[in-house]
Amino acid sequence: MEDKKYWIWLSSLPGVGNKSCLNLIRHFGSAENVYKCSYSELKAPGIISEQAAKTVSLHRNLENANEYLRIVKENGIKVYTILENEYPENLKNIYDPPPVLHVKGELLPGDSLAIGMVGSRKASDYGLKTAKRIALRLAELGITIVSGMALGIDSAAHRGALSANGRTIAVFACGLKHVYPMTNYQLSQDIQKCGALISEYPFDREAYAQQFPARNRIISGMSLGVIVVEAGEKSGSLITADFALEQGREVFAVPGNISSPNSKGTNTLIKNGAKLVSNLEDILEELNINIIYEEKKNTNNYEKSDISEEEKRILAFLIKSEGDKDEIVAATELHPGKVMAALTKLEIKGLIQQIGGNYLLI
Known part of the structure; x- marks a missing residue:
């Protein structure tokens, strides 16, 4: 070399x-x-x-x-040129890849199976919980979550991946000497342990406004597709979606309340052809990575004799989509008391977990 x-x-x-x-x-x-x-x-x-x-x-x-x-x-920073194997393979193929990348942490070949997640910095509670849940589920399947470590949706996506002990990569709009925003310093430390911080900018470059849109092309460029969880009409997340389309990546959007300013951007994306995300399968099917999903389902082995019929019905629902108690009752047509008892047993068995009132597979 x-x-x-x-x-x-x-x-x-x-x-x-x-x-x-x-x-x-x-x-x-x-x-x-x-x-x-x-x-x-x-x-x-x-x-x-x-x-x-x-x-x-x-x-x-x-x-x-x-x-x-x-x-x-x-300062513990590795420098990779575009000719090196460590340089992300997906990123090599975009229109204007950075000749050099700075990395804190570790990039792995498996990071080519990556999905970008972006959204509003001033996200709603719904947006934050949704971003974290989606990232957690994807990370459990071995998919790397790529985002920009901004406040709001970005941070929730990184934390979702980390809570699954999965991989996540934060793309900086400044040099790696700086953490922006500084309130995410601890998050940056956690990401280094389970993924990487990367930047195309020199080590000591500060964060300037014009560098954020350029950063977004790297988030989409490293990913097979980009999920926009919550975005206003003029959100920078829509720039990432535009880059994704230019780069031939899939664009996904989580629908939101039609009266919420935070959902105007995502709802417009769906109106213009972005894939609507209502559950995990929407993402996996579009990206043709269902084989991972099937393998994950098979490893859970829900046909064991110590699982009751009520528990099996609940698991069959949760394989397709997470949901709260009322949604599970409606889908399984079981008595609410039996549902609560079965959910408790499934949590004890380590097959499901509850996040923000919703139940999902582990």
Whole structure:
């Protein structure tokens, strides 16, 4: 593998964007070869502007790049170029992938089975609970949850994955030296243990408004699909949905109250063709990953002799969708008293759990 100092040098030059950086490397064969090119060689192919060619040719100092690599290593940050196996495979195939990624924690090959989750920072209680439940269920099936660690839906999605001991990845809109928002510092520490914090930005870059939309393309780019849980009319989450469509990813939306400002964006997405999410199967079927779901159901082995008929009827309902006591009573047509007794036994047996009044499979 080529020395990363050349990648750091080239990707940090002002006026040389991601696309120009990668075009130069493809044309000349390596970042080191770009470093050695003369001004006339750089501008001859016509793949970068004359001004960018001047910038590259006039800034041939590797001292800053070497010092930068030393600093990030001291801070426990790994740097991966787009040519390395550790770089997320899904992200390599988008229109403008970052040439370099900074990572705290660990990226795994299995993270290619990922779903992005985004939504309102000022989410309702309904939105927060829904995001956490969906993330928890997906993480239980081995699906990595990707989000932006913002307040609201993002944080709920990360926490849902963590509560299932699953994997989750937070994409930063600043350098990894900073945690934004700072109130999520402990969450960032927890994510590192069960996933990764990643950023395309230099280690010490602060959070600027224009970096958040760019961050969103990475959330969708790393994912097979994006779920928008709750979003207002002008929510930044809709930018992520747009990126997902451009990248050929599936877009899902959780319906909400038609009179709620927080649901205007998600309801509009559904109106315009996004897949409506009412249960886990809606997501798995659309992404053709039902085999995982079937394997999970089989491992639970609900046909054991110590499970009563009432419990089996409840489990048959919960396989398809989580629900509260009243929904379970209506679906199973069992007496409310028998339902409550069966739910208690299933919790004791470790087959179901209750979150926010809803029961779901473990």
